Amino acid sequence: MYRYDEFDRKLVTERAEQFGRQVEHRLSGKLSEEQFRPLRLMNGLYLQLHAYMLRINVPYGVLSSTQMRKLADIGRKYDKGYGHLTTRQNMQFNWIKLEETPDLLRELASVEMHGIQSSGNCIRNTTADEHAGVAADEVEDPRVYCEIIRQWSTLHPEFSFLPRKFKIAVTGSPHDRAAVKVHDIGLILDRDSSGHPIFEVIVGGGLGRTPFIGKTIREELPPSELLAYLEAILRVYNRFGRRDNKYKARIKVLVHETGAEEFRRLVDEEYANLKGGSLDVPQDEIDRIDAYFAPPDYAELPDECAALDAKMGENADFAEWVDQNVACHKQPGYAIANISVKMPGHAPGDLSSDQMDALADLADRFSFGEMRVTHRQNIVFTDVRKDELYGLWQDLVKLELAAANLNLIGDVICCPGLDYCALANARSIPVAEDITKRFADLKRQKEIGPLELNMSGCINACGHHHVGNIGILGVDKKGEELYQLTLGGCSHEDASLGVRTGPGFTVDDIGPAIETVLDTYVELREHGEEFIDTYRRVGMDPFKEKLYAAR
Amino acid sequence: MPLVKDGKLAEDGWQKVDPEATSMPSGDRLLVTLDQWTEHKVELCKRGGAFGVRLSPDHGPEEIADDLVHFDLVALEFPAFTDGRAYSHARLLRERYGFEGEIRAVGDVALEQLLFMHRSGFDAFEIASDSAVEDWETAFADIDVFYQPTADGRETALQARRRS
Amino acid sequence: MPQVIIANRLTDGRVVFLADGDAWASSVNDARVEEPGAGADELLSIAQRLEAQQQVVGAELIDVSVDGGEILPTKPREAIRATGPTNRPDLGKQAGNE
Numbered sequence: 044m045y046r047y048d049e050f051d052r053k054l055v056t057e058r059a060e061q062f063g064r065q066v067e068h069r070l071s072g073k074l075s076e077e078q079f080r081p082l083r084l085m086n087g088l089y090l091q092l093h094a095y096m097l098r099i100n101v102p103y104g105v106l107s108s109t110q111m112r113k114l115a116d117i118g119r120k121y122d123k124g125y126g127h128l129t130t131r132q133n134m135q136f137n138w139i140k141l142e143e144t145p146d147l148l149r150e151l152a153s154v155e156m157h158g159i160q161s162s163g164n165c166i167r168n169t170t171a172d173e174h175a176g177v178a179a180d181e182v183e184d185p186r187v188y189c190e191i192i193r194q195w196s197t198l199h200p201e202f203s204f205l206p207r208k209f210k211i212a213v214t215g216s217p218h219d220r221a222a223v224k225v226h227d228i229g230l231i232l233d234r235d236s237s238g239h240p241i242f243e244v245i246v247g248g249g250l251g252r253t254p255f256i257g258k259t260i261r262e263e264l265p266p267s268e269l270l271a272y273l274e275a276i277l278r279v280y281n282r283f284g285r286r287d288n289k290y291k292a293r294i295k296v297l298v299h300e301t302g303a304e305e306f307r308r309l310v311d312e313e314y315a316n317l318k319g320g321s322l323d324v325p326q327d328e329i330d331r332i333d334a335y336f337a338p339p340d341y342a343e344l345p346d347e348c349a350a351l352d353a354k355m356g357e358n359a360d361f362a363e364w365v366d367q368n369v370a371c372h373k374q375p376g377y378a379i380a381n382i383s384v385k386m387p388g389h390a391p392g393d394l395s396s397d398q399m400d401a402l403a404d405l406a407d408r409f410s411f412g413e414m415r416v417t418h419r420q421n422i423v424f425t426d427v428r429k430d431e432l433y434g435l436w437q438d439l440v441k442l443e444l445a446a447a448n449l450n451l452i453g454d455v456i457c458c459p460g461l462d463y464c465a466l467a468n469a470r471s472i473p474v475a476e477d478i479t480k481r482f483a484d485l486k487r488q489k490e491i492g493p494l495e496l497n498m499s500g501c502i503n504a505c506g507h508h509h510v511g512n513i514g515i516l517g518v519d520k521k522g523e524e525l526y527q528l529t530l531g532g533c534s535h536e537d538a539s540l541g542v543r544t545g546p547g548f549t550v551d552d553i554g555p556a557i558e559t560v561l562d563t564y565v566e567l568r569e570h571g572e573e574f575i576d577t578y579r580r581v582g583m584d585p586f587k588e589k590l591y592a593a594r
Numbered sequence: 595m596p597l598v599k600d601g602k603l604a605e606d607g608w609q610k611v612d613p614e615a616t617s618m619p620s621g622d623r624l625l626v627t628l629d630q631w632t633e634h635k636v637e638l639c640k641r642g643g644a645f646g647v648r649l650s651p652d653h654g655p656e657e658i659a660d661d662l663v664h665f666d667l668v669a670l671e672f673p674a675f676t677d678g679r680a681y682s683h684a685r686l687l688r689e690r691y692g693f694e695g696e697i698r699a700v701g702d703v704a705l706e707q708l709l710f711m712h713r714s715g716f717d718a719f720e721i722a723s724d725s726a727v728e729d730w731e732t733a734f735a736d737i738d739v740f741y742q743p744t745a746d747g748r749e750t751a752l753q754a755r756r757r758s
Numbered sequence: 759m760p761q762v763i764i765a766n767r768l769t770d771g772r773v774v775f776l777a778d779g780d781a782w783a784s785s786v787n788d789a790r791v792e793e794p795g796a797g798a799d800e801l802l803s804i805a806q807r808l809e810a811q812q813q814v815v816g817a818e819l820i821d822v823s824v825d826g827g828e829i830l831p832t833k834p835r836e837a838i839r840a841t842g843p844t845n846r847p848d849l850g851k852q853a854g855n856e
Contacts, residue, residue, distance in 0.1 A: 056739075058740065060736075065706070069768075070768065090771055092835070093773060198741065200681065204675070205678060282683075328752060390845055391774075462845055472845045473844060476845060484631065522832075
């Protein structure tokens with residue numbers, strides 16, 4: 044993974060000191076809350092329902108065991124012994140004290156971490172395919188470009204007061220695990236006909252109040268021109284994005300209101316002035332950063348692994364975990380181990396400090412000291428020897444991190460909701476816990492098959508409910524929590540936005556409603572169709588009928 | 595309102611014409627609004643001398659590009675410090691149109707945004723608050739690693755890496 | 759409906775309620791309750807003065823119901839702020855550690 048050099052280190056250290064000064068000025072009254080708020084947000088510090096919340100960046104989801112250990116420490120020292128993985132591959136702590144944050148940031152800086160721009164109207168953490176660099180289906184590893192984007196976007200003087208937040212996601216695989224089509228900018232890395240890496244640039248995707256699937260405005264962009272093109276897009280957005288209405292200020296609204304063709308023209312016009320200039324990314328810089336992402340010291344192994352097969356034959360639970368959670372690796376003899384942070388009856392994506400420490404140790408032993416955070420709020424060990432999967436799994440079982448539910452209904456995305464978040468209208472975690480308890484039986488989950496269930500506690504859609512195969516949106520109806528159900532969303536290369544079933548459900552009825560939806564699906568499915576396939580074939584009506592039959 | 599230029603308090607040698615004024619006062623170094631410039635351009639150019647124009651963020655530098663030769667000062671407004679359009683406008687003035695005169699930040703201009711403004715091409719700042727000048731001096735010095743090239747002449751991390 | 763003032767303490771973000779005098783209490787049951795009108799206005803005025811002194815952030819009046827010694831915010835959001843996350847009864851004011 045990328046390692047800070049003296050310049051990167053200096054920046055985060057200076058930033059921590061700057062924030063220390065700003066906190067001092069806030070506490071003394073030299074800065075009002077109105078003046079201070081954007082400053083703390085640009086360091087990732089929110090004021091939530093119970094306390095301050097700090098969002099720490101995990102750049103494009105890549106985390107070292109050293110960093111995970113520090114996060115465990117921070118959880119103990121500055122919080123209540125746990126943290127939360129987010130849908131942008133970051134980690135959040137919910138019980139932070141403002142007066143302790145400068146020390147916290149200094150500690151983070153010591154392990155090359157920070158909360159810079161994890162909030163605010165600026166460019167946020169650039170996220171990526173959690174299997175970058177190792178996926179069997181990957182065309183090009185996007186991590187080098189994610190690091191280039193990260194540096195370019197950090198403390199960008201022109202783009203720190205955008206109309207609204209800005210999120211970029213990158214994939215290098217035809218199967219999009221990074222939800223690029225619902226980001227402000229989505230980048231698909233591929234190869235042109237001569238085998239050179241090129242980007243497809245998609246803009247104006249997004250969720251929230253007005254969800255949109257992004258539009259391609261550039262089919263083939265050479266990597267050397269990436270920053271010039273991004274700068275052009277951001278400049279057009281900064282200048283012309285709406286500033287009159289907070290709910291219409293994202294780039295998706297600008298693209299929609301301007302029209303994709305005209306928007307493309309505006310970008311190209313600006314880009315024509317930037318191309319070939321100081322933003323050109325020289326090949327030697329790409330190579331320098333790429334060297335950090337060189338494959339680890341893999342052992343020469345055959346792809347067939349008799350030891351693994353034997354263990355799977357002996358232990359049914361282990362076999363289930365391998366079948367469901369382990370994915371194919373580029374390198375013979377290796378595997379990608381997806382670690383589900385979704386225990387029935389637990390808040391999805393929450394890890395205790397003890398679990399964090401244990402994961403750090405396991406990563407050192409089994410995966411070259413690195414791991415990934417996924418936007419589905421799970422962890423990945425990207426480079427596990429097939430003959431060591433059993434040893435890893437045994438340890439995961441002890442940590443309650445061995446749920447074999449990857450991509451099944453138990454693998455929900457869920458935002459913190461009204462239990463934590465000042466923006467929320469309804470609680471989301473208890474609903475997720477109820478649903479995961481109902482479907483705790485793995486056999487039943489597997490019968491249902493692959494299914495992405497995403498839950499948000501408000502329209503801001505941090506839980507990505509619009510692109511869940513099943514989406515749940517918590518709303519407040521006259522002081523009561525109500526849950527709207529959507530079906531048919533998808534966050535992958537065939538992205539689609541979910542459609543509302545109809546009137547919402549109470550907190551007691553939403554669980555049974557999910558059961559009804561799934562029973563209907565199982566009844567209607569053909570030839571082993573997944574939920575999303577059946578929905579796309581039969582439409583909303585059969586589900587609507589069953590859901591509202593009693594009303 | 596105090597003016598900071600080149601890192602220290604400076605005298606403002608400019609005459610700010612009342613935005614409502616329909617006729618132009620006599621004297622040199624008039625700072626006029628875009629509307630006033632459009633209205634009185636011929637008269638003012640005939641008069642000769644140095645002029646300054648004040649732009650709201652709704653108006654980009656394209657609108658004065660042809661007249662830049664007449665301006666020693668362009669003042670760019672921040673109606674609220676959260677309105678970041680003027681950062682782009684300042685960069686365009688410097689980097690696209692080669693403007694070498696004073697680019698002044700006016701309006702809701704706070705110490706905490708000073709470095710970003712300076713990096714974007716602003717070289718003068720009309721301070722909204724009455725924070726001490728030494729605060730303004732330190733605000734430039736908070737961070738001195740820069741990833742992005744602008745026209746401010748600061749060495750980027752990439753350049754520094756190559757040098758070392 | 760009777761009202762109290764809720765806010766977050768500036769230094770640590772913890773939820774506090776305006777009590778008697780210029781003091782802030784951790785428990786909503788210790789909050790000073792007033793009826794809408796002159797009483798609540800006075801609460802808000804005190805709270806705003808203390809907010810300007812960097813004690814708290816976001817002070818606002820909220821509706822409560824009073825039942826004996828128990829004061830309960832009427833809105834779920836504020837009820838959760840007064841107790842803690844509903845999925846973690848071991849955390850927050852409800853667990854006695856805030």
